Amino acid sequence: GENVEQHPSTLSVQEGDSAVIKCTYSDSASNYFPWYKQELGKRPQLIIDIRSNVGEKKDQRIAVTLNKTAKHFSLHITETQPEDSAVYFCAASMVEYRNKLVFGAGTILRVKS
Amino acid sequence: EPEVTQTPSHQVTQMGQEVILRCVPISNHLYFYWYRQILGQKVEFLVSFYNNEISEKSEIFDDQFSVERPDGSNFTLKIRSTKLEDSAMYFCASSEHGPLKQFFGPGTRLTVL
Numbered sequence: 001g002e003n004v005e006q007h008p009s010t011l012s013v014q015e016g017d018s019a020v021i022k023c024t025y026s027d028s029a030s031n032y033f034p035w036y037k038q039e040l041g042k043r044p045q046l047i048i049d050i051r052s053n054v055g056e057k058k059d060q061r062i063a064v065t066l067n068k069t070a071k072h073f074s075l076h077i078t079e080t081q082p083e084d085s086a087v088y089f090c091a092a093s094m095v096e097y098r099n100k101l102v103f104g105a106g107t108i109l110r111v112k113s
Numbered sequence: 114e115p116e117v118t119q120t121p122s123h124q125v126t127q128m129g130q131e132v133i134l135r136c137v138p139i140s141n142h143l144y145f146y147w148y149r150q151i152l153g154q155k156v157e158f159l160v161s162f163y164n165n166e167i168s169e170k171s172e173i174f175d176d177q178f179s180v181e182r183p184d185g186s187n188f189t190l191k192i193r194s195t196k197l198e199d200s201a202m203y204f205c206a207s208s209e210h211g212p213l214k215q216f217f218g219p220g221t222r223l224t225v226l
Contacts, residue, residue, distance in 0.1 A: 032212055032213060034214070034215075036156075036217075042219070043117075043204065043217040043218060043219045043220055044156060044204070044217045045217070046214060046215070046216065049213070049214065089155065089156060091156075093211075093212035094212070095210075095211055095212060095213060099161075099169070099211065099212050100146065100158040100161055100169055100171075100212065101146075101148075101156075101158065101212055101215060102158065103155045103156045103157070104155065105154070105155045106155055
């Protein structure tokens with residue numbers, strides 16, 4: 001089955017700097033890759049997603065890139081703000097089979113002001 | 114904006130007791146999921162449900178677990194005889210299109226004593 005590895009496990013950045021979180025997946029059939037943000041004690045919230053027919057997607061300060069050949073995808077947050085501090089989870093799935101999301105282990109992002 | 118809701122927010126039970134966790138998915142969604150998250154760990158898939166039947170279940174979802182959509186709005190997870198290791202946050206999620214854009218509920222924290 002699918003396995004998703006996520007790095008780093010923790011990331012501290014200065015406010016205004018960029019943050020990059022990387023994930024790799026094992027199943028080349030996976031074609032949907034969402035990113036979720038989870039604040040302490042709250043529900044995971046979808047912040048951006050990408051399908052395998054595109055290599056990059058951007059939404060204001062966040063972007064996701066996908067390299068299908070290498071089977072990895074990354075979340076990029078620019079101009080980080082204290083409210084970006086949270087746990088970020090990547091996930092992978094296969095759309096055609098109404099498949100489950102397989103999550104990475106999460107990255108704790110701390111933005112220091 | 115419509116949200117997935119879950120009740121109760123916190124459930125404390127004795128080992129061996131039955132618990133029912135309730136979810137109200139977003140009204141036009143057709144795909145329903147249960148995930149769990151043990152404190153400090155990744156989100157893990159339990160079961161997916163579509164067209165009034167289970168689509169897929171994980172190894173965690175053994176004979177002690179069951180799901181039901183008793184009416185047009187509720188989606189429930191039952192654990193027949195709880196174990197200590199069932200203590201976790203249980204998230205319900207729903208989507209219009211399979212794994213795409215799954216929206217999570219606020220979770221039920223289950224504590225088994």
